[in-house]
Amino acid sequence: xxxxxxxxxxxxxxxxxxxxxxxxxxxxxxxxxxxxxxxxxxxxxxxxxxxxxxxxxxxxxxxxxxxxxxxxxxxxxxxxxxxxxxxxxxxxxxxxxxxxxxxxxxxxxxxxxxxxxxxxxxxxxxxxxxxxxxxxxxxxxxxxxxxxxxxxxxxxxxxxxxxxxxxxxxxxxxxxxxxxxxxxxxxxxxxxxxxxxxxxxxxxxxxxxxxxxxxxxxxxxxxxxxxxx
Numbered sequence: 001x002x003x004x005x006x007x008x009x010x011x012x013x014x015x016x017x018x019x020x021x022x023x024x025x026x027x028x029x030x031x032x033x034x035x036x037x038x039x040x041x042x043x044x045x046x047x048x049x050x051x052x053x054x055x056x057x058x059x060x061x062x063x064x065x066x067x068x069x070x071x072x073x074x075x076x077x078x079x080x081x082x083x084x085x086x087x088x089x090x091x092x093x094x095x096x097x098x099x100x101x102x103x104x105x106x107x108x109x110x111x112x113x114x115x116x117x118x119x120x121x122x123x124x125x126x127x128x129x130x131x132x133x134x135x136x137x138x139x140x141x142x143x144x145x146x147x148x149x150x151x152x153x154x155x156x157x158x159x160x161x162x163x164x165x166x167x168x169x170x171x172x173x174x175x176x177x178x179x180x181x182x183x184x185x186x187x188x189x190x191x192x193x194x195x196x197x198x199x200x201x202x203x204x205x206x207x208x209x210x211x212x213x214x215x216x217x218x219x220x221x222x223x224x225x226x227x228x229x
Contacts (some may be wrong), residue, residue: 005095005130006095007095007186008086008090008095008096008097008128008130008186009090009093009095010090010186011087011090012186012187012188013062013066013187013188014062014065014066014067014083014187014188014190015067015083015086015087015090015098015186015187015188016066016067016068016087017067017086017087017088017090017091018091019066019067019068019087021068021071021072022067022068022071022084022087022088022091023091025046025071025088025091026043026087026088026089026091026092027091027092029042029043029046029088030042030043030092036093036094036131036132036159037131037132037158037159037160038159039089039092039094040089040094040096040129040131040138040157040159041157041158041159043085043088043089043092044085044127044138044140044157044163045157046088047070047081047084047085047088047140048081048140048141048142048143048144048154048155049143049144049145050143051070051071051073051074051075051076051081051084051143052074052075052076052143052145052146052218053075053076053077053078053081053141053142053143053146053217054075054076054077054217054218055077055078055108055112055217056111056112056115056215056216056217057073057075057077057217058077058197058204060190060193060194060197062190064080065079065080065083065188065190065193066080066083067080067083067084067086067087067088068087070083070084071084077125077141078121078124078125078126078139078141079098079100079123079124079125079188079193080125081125081140081141082098082099082125082126082127082139082140082141083098083125083188084140085127085129085138085140086098086127086128086129089127089129094129094130094131095129095130096127096128096129096130097127097128097184097185097186098125098126098127098128098184098185098187098188098189099125099126099127099128099137099181099182099183099184099185100123100124100125100126100181100182100183100184100185100189100192101123101124101126101178101179101180101181101182102120102121102122102123102124102178102179102180102182103120103121103124103165103176103177103178103179104119104120104121104176104177104179105119105120105121105175105176109217109220109221109224110220110224111215111220112217112220115201115203115204116200116201116203116204117200117201117203118200120179120200121176122196122197122200122201123182123192123193123196123197124141125141126138126139126141126164127139127140128184129159131159131160132159132160135184136159136160136161136162136163137162137163137164138157138162138163139155139163139164139165140155142154142155146221149221149222149225150169150221150225151169151170151171151225152166152169152170152175153166153169153170164178165178
């Protein structure tokens with residue numbers, strides 16, 4: 001194991017791998033698994049499908065970006081879900097880091113496009129996991145129910161190769177393309193997120209974290225799915 005991998009084993013402020021809820025979640029998910037690859041795979045699916053993806057409720061506070069917050073809320077957007085996967089991997093002794101990339105997303109809701117003002121998703125979150133002597137990428141953002149509603153291929157992960165967004169959906173329409181990689185981090189680079197959101201998503205950066213006052217992502221997805229040809 002390299003020093004770089006060693007640094008990706010320690011609990012951090014937002015990758016709070018030592019939080020009791022994270023530790024309990026991780027150990028329950030990997031119970032009976034044989035080897036790190038199977039453990040990482042179990043954790044990937046536990047995070048991907050166990051917690052709803054919700055990009056309407058973005059909380060950029062330190063507390064809002066913690067892995068344990070996803071467990072508390074039962075949902076998260078791409079960065080906290082990737083942070084939870086990284087923290088859960090560390091909790092069972094697998095080095096993992098948060099990765100950020102800029103991607104162009106061609107499928108989202110009308111309301112989200114208006115909130116963002118662009119189809120570019122800056123600082124899209126994934127997880128880099130150290131397995132069998134090398135790093136592989138895993139993207140646990142979209143839960144399987146959401147993929148079915150949006151007619152997307154759910155991303156599978158077996159621990160042996162990168163799992164990132166397919167460029168096309170099941171109908172052959174363009175879905176998501178990676179434009180730039182921003183790096184992989186031992187903790188969430190919150191200052192970077194704040195700067196990027198202030199520059200590119202001022203409406204999202206200024207909104208209060210108030211689920212009761214926000215529109216429903218699930219309702220919007222369901223409505224637009226019904227209107228789709």
